[in-house]
Amino acid sequence: MTRHCLVLGGARSGKTAFAERLALRGGSRPAYLATATTLDAEMRDRVSSHQASRGERFTTIEEPTALSDAILRAGADHDVILVDCLTLWITNLLIANEDVSLAVSELCATLMEFRQAKVVLVSNEVGLGIVPDNAMARTFRDLAGSAHQRLAEICDDVYFVAAGLPLTMKGETPGLVS
Template sequence: MTINLVLGGARSGKSARAQRLAETYQDRRVYIATAEPLDAEMRDRIARHQADRGQGWQTVEAPLDLVGAMETLSGEDKVILVDCLTLWLSNLMHHERDVETETARLCECLQRLDQDVILVSNEVGLGLVPETPLGRRFRDAQGRLNQRMAEASDIVEFVAAGLPIRLKG
C-alpha cells in the first residue's frame, strides 16, 4: 500500500495530477468526493470534475465522514482518490466538528488500509495572511492537516503550473 499526497494551490493542476496517477490502476478506481453542491457554481464545478474523470470510476460522496467512507472500501482491490482534503476540512469546521480528532482518525485509518490512496490538498500558506480570524484559523488548520498527511504519506508531490515536484519518496 502506498499513500500519495498531492499538494498545490488553486488551479495548480493537482487534481489532474492525482487523476492521472489513479488512472494507472485501469478500472479499479474509487473517487471520494468531499465537495458539497451548495450553490450553482459548485454544482457546475462538480459536474466538470465528473466529466473530466469519465468512465471507470466509482464515486463515493463523503463531505464529512471521510474515514467511514474509506473504511467501507477496505479490502477492495481499488485505488482510492480523495479530492480534496481542503473541502473536507472546510466542511468539518462549518459543522463545528473537532478537526484534531478527525485528523487523528484519518491518520489511523490510512495506517490500517490495505490499498493505495491518493490524497489531494490545497497549500494555502503561501498567500496573504487572511483578514478574518476564521480565515486565519482555517489557514492554520489546513497547514497542520497537510503536515500530518505528509508525515503519513509515502510520496508527497507539490504541483505548480501543472508541473509536479517530488518532495518526499
C-alpha cells in the same frame, strides 16, 4: 506494498489531474471519493465539470465529513481511492462544528493501518499567500497546514503541483509529467 500519497497545490494548479493519473496507474478499480458539497450554482457547475472530465474511469463516492469510514468502505471494492479534496473536507467539518484536529488524527490512524488500497489525497496548499484578514480564515489556514504536515509525515509519497508540473517532495518520482 501499498503506498499512500498526498498531492498538494494551489487552486487550478493541476493537482487533481495529476492525482487522477496517479490513481489510474496505481490500480484497476479506482474510486473517486469526493468531499464537495454543492451549495450554489457555481459549485454544482464545478462538480459537473469534474465528473464529466473523469468520465466512467472512476466509481464516484460522495462523503463530505466521514472520510475515514468512507475510505474503509471503499477499500472493500477498490484498489485505489482518490480523495478530492481535504481542504473542502476541513471546510465541511468546520461548518458542522466538528473537531478538525480529532478528525485528522482519525484519518492518520486509518491510513497507517489501511493497506487494502492505495489512497491518493488531494489538498489545496493555502499557506503560501498573505496572512488572512479574519480569524476564521486564519483558523482554516492553520488547520489545513497542520493536517498537511501530519499527513505528509505518514504518506509514502508527497507531491507539490504548480502549473501542471509535479515536484516530488517525498518518495518516488512518478514520471507523470504529461
